[in-house]
Structures are given as structure tokens and as C-alpha cells.
Amino acid sequence: DAGVIQSPRHEVTEMGQEVTLRCKPISGHNSLFWYRQTMMRGLELLIYFNNNVPIDDSGMPEDRFSAKMPNASFSTLKIQPSEPRDSAVYFCASSPPGTYNSPLHFGNGTRLTVT
Amino acid sequence: SQELEQSPQSLIVQEGKNLTINCTSSKTLYGLYWYKQKYGEGLIFLMMLQKGGEEKSHEKITAKLDEKKQQSSLHITASQPSHAGIYLCGAAHIPGTYKYIFGTGTRLKVLA
Numbered sequence: 001d002a003g004v005i006q007s008p009r010h011e012v013t014e015m016g017q018e019v020t021l022r023c024k025p026i027s028g029h030n031s032l033f034w035y036r037q038t039m040m041r042g043l044e045l046l047i048y049f050n051n052n053v054p055i056d057d058s059g060m061p062e063d064r065f066s067a068k069m070p071n072a073s074f075s076t077l078k079i080q081p082s083e084p085r086d087s088a089v090y091f092c093a094s095s096p097p098g099t100y101n102s103p104l105h106f107g108n109g110t111r112l113t114v115t
Numbered sequence: 116s117q118e119l120e121q122s123p124q125s126l127i128v129q130e131g132k133n134l135t136i137n138c139t140s141s142k143t144l145y146g147l148y149w150y151k152q153k154y155g156e157g158l159i160f161l162m163m164l165q166k167g168g169e170e171k172s173h174e175k176i177t178a179k180l181d182e183k184k185q186q187s188s189l190h191i192t193a194s195q196p197s198h199a200g201i202y203l204c205g206a207a208h209i210p211g212t213y214k215y216i217f218g219t220g221t222r223l224k225v226l227a
Contacts, residue, residue, distance in 0.1 A: 004157070031213050033213070033215075042217060043203065043217040045214065045215065048213050048214070055213070056214055091157060093157075095213070101146045101163065101165060101207075103163055104148075104158075104205075104215065105160070106150075106157035106159075108156050108157045109156070
């Protein structure tokens with residue numbers, strides 16, 4: 001099992017640039033989550049998908065953030081335009097079908113720095 | 116305000132000592148999860164508790180859930196340097212959804 005794969009691991013960009021983070025969930029998992037982790041706010045849920053459909057995006061900070069899941073094996077989180085306050089570690093997680101109590105499996109995250 | 120409060124925020128213990136981390140929810144819990152995170156890495160699932168009074172153990176780590184108090188504790192016996200990291204509790208406050216939230220984490224350092 002390859003686990004949840006995120007790319008890139010590190011991203012440094014200038015303010016105003018577009019940033020795209022990528023995630024490949026574990027094969028067979030049908031729920032996918034995007035989280036953001038900062039020292040100040042901890043781990044925040046941004047959006048989650050079930051069977052490729054966005055279910056709850058109430059955690060997305062503002063219109064500059066968008067997420068897509070075109071198929072069961074790929075998701076993107078895009079920030080356009082990026083701002084310094086977007087600097088954080090972004091995690092993708094997936095969980096298997098079955099029950100709402102399945103634990104989440106996390107990727108190693110993408111550390112985003114916006115200068 | 117945080118819906119899941121963890122205490123302490125950080126902890127430094129001598130190797131071999133026991134320690135306890137607490138997680139308190141401001142809302143009804145529908146499942147409580149414990150994860151461990153090492154710096155620069157993702158979260159590793161440790162244990163899940165679903166019922167009040169439930170207790171689970173994995174190696175030297177034991178977790179308990181007090182549903183009435185909306186609280187969980189994580190206890191490490193005879194700590195080792197390998198236990199160092201950030202421990203996070205997670206929970207679903209809305210039944211029948213995947214909307215998990217996480218506590219702010221407890222940073223554990225174990226001195227050899």
C-alpha cells in the first residue's frame with residue numbers, strides 16, 4: 001500500500017502566483033480531505049469529497065481557494081492568487097468506504113511558503 | 116475558540132516516566148481518534164474510541180473515552196525517545212458526516 005501521496009513536498013512561491021497542490025488517495029478509498037496546519041490555528045478542515053463530489057467546503061478560507069477531484073485517484077487544491085498568510089502545511093487524507101468512523105490516512109503534506 | 120482542547124500544550128519528560136495527555140470537547144463526541152505526528156510528516160493513526168468507557172491499548176499507549184465528560188485521555192507508560200512527537204486528538208461532532216476536527220496538539224519530548 002503506497003499510502004496517500006502528495007506533491008510537491010515543498011513549494012516556495014511569490015505573492016500573487018498561482019499554486020497547485022496535488023493528492024493521490026489510497027486506492028479504494030472514496031473519501032478525500034484537505035486540511036491546513038499552522039502553528040496559530042492547528043489543523044483545519046478545508047474541504048472534503050465523497051465519491052469525487054465535494055460535500056462540505058465551508059472551511060475554504062475564501063474564493064482564492066478551490067479544490068477539484070476529477071476522478072477517484074486524483075485531487076488538486078489551488079490557490080490563486082497566493083498570499084503570505086497562506087503559508088502553511090497542507091495535508092491530504094483519505095478514508096475507505098463503509099462507515100463514518102473510519103480513521104483518516106494522511107499524506108506527508110505540502111509545506112507552502114508564500115513570500 | 117477551539118472545539119477540541121488538548122492539555123498540556125507541551126510536555127518534556129525523562130525516559131521511563133509515565134505521562135498523560137487530555138483532550139476535552141465542547142460538544143458531543145461521535146468517535147474520538149488519536150494521532151501522532153512527527154515533524155515534517157503526516158499524521159499516523161493510533162487509536163479510535165467510539166463508546167463511553169471504552170479503553171484501548173497499543174504497545175505502551177492506552178487511550179480512554181469518558182463520553183459523559185466529553186473527554187479522552189492518552190496515557191504512555193515508561194516513555195521512550197521514540198514516543199516523541201505531536202499527539203493530536205480528532206473527533207466528529209456531527210453524526211453521519213466526515214467532518215472531523217482536530218485538537219491543537221500536544222508536543223512531547225522524551226529525554227534519554
